[in-house]
Amino acid sequence: MGRKNATRLLKLYEGLQAGFGPQNWWPADSRFEVIVGAILTQNTNWKNAEKAIANLKAAKKLDAHSLLKTPDRKLETLIRPSGFFRQKTERLKSISLAFLVFENRGFAPSRDELLEIKGVGKETADSILLYAYHQPHFVIDAYTRRFCSYYSLLESKEYDDYKKYFESSLPPDIALFKEYHALIVEWGKINKRSFSN
DNA sequence: GGCCAGGACACCA
DNA sequence: TGGTGTCATGGC
Numbered sequence: 001m002g003r004k005n006a007t008r009l010l011k012l013y014e015g016l017q018a019g020f021g022p023q024n025w026w027p028a029d030s031r032f033e034v035i036v037g038a039i040l041t042q043n044t045n046w047k048n049a050e051k052a053i054a055n056l057k058a059a060k061k062l063d064a065h066s067l068l069k070t071p072d073r074k075l076e077t078l079i080r081p082s083g084f085f086r087q088k089t090e091r092l093k094s095i096s097l098a099f100l101v102f103e104n105r106g107f108a109p110s111r112d113e114l115l116e117i118k119g120v121g122k123e124t125a126d127s128i129l130l131y132a133y134h135q136p137h138f139v140i141d142a143y144t145r146r147f148c149s150y151y152s153l154l155e156s157k158e159y160d161d162y163k164k165y166f167e168s169s170l171p172p173d174i175a176l177f178k179e180y181h182a183l184i185v186e187w188g189k190i191n192k193r194s195f196s197n
Numbered sequence: 198g199g200c201c202a203g204g205a206c207a208c209c210a
Numbered sequence: 211t212g213g214t215g216t217c218a219t220g221g222c
Contacts, residue, residue, distance in 0.1 A: 038203090045202040048220060083219040087205085121205045141203055185203055
């Protein structure tokens with residue numbers, strides 16, 4: 001059954017690849033920038049998150065120390081285009097602090113450690129693990145659920161059900177995980193009018 | 198002009 | 211566990 005899923009998933013992957021080409025996620029110059037982007041894009045169009053990141057970059061606040069030293073009001077102004085700017089200001093600060101701890105001790109955070117950080121849920125944690133720390137965690141988002149529903153792969157309400165489905169069906173290939181999730185997002189953007197929910 | 202983005206969390210029953 | 215409200219800007 002795992003084999004069947006694998007065959008099916010890989011076939012769909014090839015189709016997406018052929019249709020959309022290489023995505024090369026995550027666009028960022030540093031590990032910290034990936035993490036910041038993961039917070040800023042929560043329930044937000046990436047274009048808007050990108051503007052906020054550009055503002056942070058221009059203000060030279062795109063490193064954990066500078067960001068932590070920036071007053072909340074100032075930070076809110078810089079990230080305003082990404083929406084939810086008050087929440088995200090708080091979340092950026094809490095994750096910046098945790099990031100410094102991870103850097104100092106010299107090894108990557110576990111999923112549970114990330115989930116303990118305020119403002120980091122399952123999708124954000126997996127995005128950070130996959131795209132910032134290059135570990136084989138499959139990222140599940142709204143598009144992935146629709147994708148699974150559309151192709152009758154899996155029907156569930158639980159994040160972890162989807163995560164296990166992909167991780168147990170696919171070979172633990174980091175590049176594959178990164179590219180597959182990115183392609184599903186592209187697929188979702190194109191098909192969003194085709195069906196609802 | 199309404200709808201919704203690469204979610205998370207608090208609160209309630 | 212399951213349902214609902216809140217957070218907020220900008221593109222289409």
